[in-house]
Amino acid sequence: MSAQPASADQPDTAAPQPAAAPNTTPFIEFRGVSKTYPARRRAGTVHALQGIDLQIAPGEVFGVVGESGSGKSTLLRLVNRLETPTQGSVLVDGTDLATLSAAATRARRRRIGMVFQQFNLLANQTVYANAAMPLRLAKRGSEVSGRRRETAPQALSAPSRRDAERARVMELLDFVRMSSHADKHPSQLSGGERQRVAIARALVTKPDVLLCDEPTSALDGHHTEEVMGILSRVRTELGTTILLVSHELDVIKGICDRAAVLEGGRLTALVDVAPPDAREAFDSYAERAQRFLGPHTPAAEAPAAPEGEG
Numbered sequence: 001m002s003a004q005p006a007s008a009d010q011p012d013t014a015a016p017q018p019a020a021a022p023n024t025t026p027f028i029e030f031r032g033v034s035k036t037y038p039a040r041r042r043a044g045t046v047h048a049l050q051g052i053d054l055q056i057a058p059g060e061v062f063g064v065v066g067e068s069g070s071g072k073s074t075l076l077r078l079v080n081r082l083e084t085p086t087q088g089s090v091l092v093d094g095t096d097l098a099t100l101s102a103a104a105t106r107a108r109r110r111r112i113g114m115v116f117q118q119f120n121l122l123a124n125q126t127v128y129a130n131a132a133m134p135l136r137l138a139k140r141g142s143e144v145s146g147r148r149r150e151t152a153p154q155a156l157s158a159p160s161r162r163d164a165e166r167a168r169v170m171e172l173l174d175f176v177r178m179s180s181h182a183d184k185h186p187s188q189l190s191g192g193e194r195q196r197v198a199i200a201r202a203l204v205t206k207p208d209v210l211l212c213d214e215p216t217s218a219l220d221g222h223h224t225e226e227v228m229g230i231l232s233r234v235r236t237e238l239g240t241t242i243l244l245v246s247h248e249l250d251v252i253k254g255i256c257d258r259a260a261v262l263e264g265g266r267l268t269a270l271v272d273v274a275p276p277d278a279r280e281a282f283d284s285y286a287e288r289a290q291r292f293l294g295p296h297t298p299a300a301e302a303p304a305a306p307e308g309e310g
């Protein structure tokens, strides 16, 4: 797999293929979004994304595929404002993220969960404490801003807050079938179990959006299916909108409604993957896509790509 930059120095002026609008009001919307970064090891800029127009419906499971360096993670990180667009706007639930104050941005971020390829659990904390972390951080944040405003009263007493936390965390650990492991540490878990804890952590604040960056790429086939099953239930049982970056076409085909293909930072195809008859179309796309996606190798076992390959 090559790690080509999305597009170095020369913005591609070709019009991106317009994304078909969903029938409902979009929940996440990219309007003419471009993102450039200063190049890391040389002068100039990298055009990570160019002219992205995309609408994602509420409750949709939306896939993003493309070769390494095509801009997938950048697209995801724009949604929780870990990145800001160089041009254009990103809207979530009808609000342009650029218009939010710092406090409103933090509140919006609390409603966006994120799941990573390498789980990002705290090794010295239990499963329970890892899953509870976003609630504890949110509480600490509200205490700090409460102190700043000199408003002492809390809605719940400390024991009630602890009970509420425990109920919520155990509900989520039940949801991912990890409640019997609540007192274990991450080192005592398999990769699939760690990712299930990471999903519980991402959902504990009741987000309306779940961003998943290669959530199954470090897992073997069995654990991949387990995680796919949980993500499907997140959509059907919780109604969460999911944006899923994956190199694995089987994962995209297994759980997504639609998928965007990024090439060199541009959206070059938008594919319906949900209806069975559309899967054939996706398969013919997949043949071309496989050229750059390559056969799946779990990241942990993947050999290093030779320089300049692809």
Ligand SMILES: Nc1ncnc2c1ncn2[C@@H]1O[C@H](COP(=O)(O)OP(=O)(O)OP(=O)(O)O)[C@@H](O)[C@H]1O
Pocket: 003, 004, 005, 006, 007, 037, 038, 039, 040, 046, 047, 048, 066, 067, 068, 069, 070, 071, 072, 073, 074, 075
């Ligand atoms: N902070 C940054 N500074 C400079 N360049 C960056 C930065 N972040 C990303 N890039 C560059 O932007 C382009 C798109 O990166 P991005 O991580 O979004 O791609 P990707 O498709 O997610 O890649 P991968 O599949 O390898 O994770 C790449 O050329 C990358 O090197």
